[in-house]
Every structure is written in C-alpha cells, then in structure tokens.
Amino acid sequence: MKRAGIIVMISILAIAVGATMAPAQEGGRGDAGERKLPGAVDSGSNGQPAPAQVDADAVAELHRLRELYESDEGAEKEVADGCLRLLPTFEGGEDYDHLVDCLFLLGDANYYLGEWAGAQRYMQRAFDLGMRYFPDEMSGYPLKVIGECQFEQGEQEQALASFRQRVQMVRKQENTADLAGALFDVGAMLVNLGREEEALTVLAEALAANNDRAGELSETGSGASDEERAANVIDHAEIVYHLAIGNFRLERYEDARKYLEQAYAFFTSIQDTGQYDVADRLVFVLDDLVLVSETLGDSIAADRYQRERDQLNQ
Numbered sequence: 001m002k003r004a005g006i007i008v009m010i011s012i013l014a015i016a017v018g019a020t021m022a023p024a025q026e027g028g029r030g031d032a033g034e035r036k037l038p039g040a041v042d043s044g045s046n047g048q049p050a051p052a053q054v055d056a057d058a059v060a061e062l063h064r065l066r067e068l069y070e071s072d073e074g075a076e077k078e079v080a081d082g083c084l085r086l087l088p089t090f091e092g093g094e095d096y097d098h099l100v101d102c103l104f105l106l107g108d109a110n111y112y113l114g115e116w117a118g119a120q121r122y123m124q125r126a127f128d129l130g131m132r133y134f135p136d137e138m139s140g141y142p143l144k145v146i147g148e149c150q151f152e153q154g155e156q157e158q159a160l161a162s163f164r165q166r167v168q169m170v171r172k173q174e175n176t177a178d179l180a181g182a183l184f185d186v187g188a189m190l191v192n193l194g195r196e197e198e199a200l201t202v203l204a205e206a207l208a209a210n211n212d213r214a215g216e217l218s219e220t221g222s223g224a225s226d227e228e229r230a231a232n233v234i235d236h237a238e239i240v241y242h243l244a245i246g247n248f249r250l251e252r253y254e255d256a257r258k259y260l261e262q263a264y265a266f267f268t269s270i271q272d273t274g275q276y277d278v279a280d281r282l283v284f285v286l287d288d289l290v291l292v293s294e295t296l297g298d299s300i301a302a303d304r305y306q307r308e309r310d311q312l313n314q
Contacts, residue, residue: 062086062102062105079109083105097133103122104126104130104142107119120149120153123149130142140178144163150162180206180209190202191246200247203243206239207236214233230275233270244292248292253295256292267281267282
C-alpha cells in the first residue's frame, strides 16, 4: 500500500520500516486505487483574496503536476522537478495560496522518493506558511509527513512531538475522519520508544475513535464509499494489532493473544473481499500468534497458526 498511517511497522518479533494505517484516512495510494493526495489547504477558500500577481501559466502547470502525481506512481521525480521550477514564480508574485500548495506537493513527492530531509524541509515550510496565511483552512497532514520523515532520520522524539501536534490540531478541527489515524501514529511511536503503558492508553483512544468513525460511516445518508468502510476495518485491525504488541511487551500474553486474534479476523475479512491486499500484514500477525501461543504453552494453536502462515507463502 502507498501512504498508510504511520510508516512504522511494528511486530512482536521485530521492529521494521513498513506501512500501516489505511489510505482512506487521509489519502494515499493503495493497491486498490488512485493516490488521493489531500490538499495542504482547502482548495475552495484559502482565507484571503487571491494575490494580484498570479501567474496563470504557473498555476495551470501546478494543477497538471498534481493530477500527474495522483494518477501515476512513477511520476514523483518529474513532479518534484516541476515544483522546484515553479517555486520562484509563486515566491516572486507573493502568491502564497499556490506557493503553499506547491511546497506541499514538492514535500510529498520527496517523501515518496525517500528524500527525507528535503521532504521535511518543504513540508515544514508549507505548514508554516499555511498556518500564517490560512490557519483556519490548514490540514494536519503536513505534520504527519514531517513526523514520518523525522522518524526515518532517527529523530523519534521529534517525530512523536509532530504526531502529538497533529492530534491537537485534528481535535481542534473536530475532524473525526482523521482522529483515529492521528492517535494511532502517536501510540505506535510510543511503542517504538518502549513506552508501552502510555502507548496502550493512546491506542485505546484510537480504537474508540475508530469505532465512532465506523458508526458515522454506517449511518444512512452518510455517503460513505465501500473503500472508506474497508479502510476503517483495516485501521481497526492495525490498532488492535499494536495493542497486542504493547501487551506482549508487558508480558500480558493472554491480552496479547486476544488482540492478535481480533487483528487476524479483521485482516482476513478485508483480504477476502479483494479490495486491499493485506497478505503481508496477515503474515506478521500469524508469526506473532505462533510466538504468543508457544509462550503460553499452547502447542496445538501454535502449529495451527504456523500451517496457516505457511499456506500464505505458497
């Protein structure tokens, strides 16, 4: 999957770089569809009149680059180079509306290119300018990318601070669609830092927010798509998976097994629909179920989960 929630894939067996939360939280390109990049600011109203010096050709090129980025996963380098060429035009004309959007797109493209320092720099500038000129319309998504880039550069405490700042922003905006994902990022980072008790508290909040969101998506007239509902189920599975990890590290093995079994059931339900390929997540969960079962002395369950895990690799 392309952008999921936090970039940290944590397993009871190991900590590795990967991907987790589902794309419908805030865009991102999954295996099942186009990358839906969220805007840095609301495209309909940026909080101030358009500047006098707007270059129509530059704006048209920015729109072209954004459409290209959303439709072609291999276009990141072309998009990044194009945005770099446009920056002087927007800066010279003090066109902060399009400058923020250009920096935002440039930062996201750099993220997918693995250029962590550049991605962080451009996204931070987009966020700072956005908060200065369009505070009411600014998205918390740049903070997510900033935090992920900080993590990739070994700055875990700074990443945690960025993720926490995003939670505060999402709460202030009463953004129920993004709250579970924002809380999850904080909880998963706390697990990485070995602060399991804190992590479990935050992950429990994330689970409650996810359940609330599921209720919203199921309401008649909500207009929710099947993709949004499926993504909510994946998010639920990721949260309970990380609750399992935290409990395992605290040697609460029965609780760990309970949450792992829930994660396995939710991931399996999504895999069976064919909407998303979560086979890699199922492998992680089954590996951990084998370990937990062995730790609890349940060799029968351990053998069963090992057979299921082997079948996934056939």
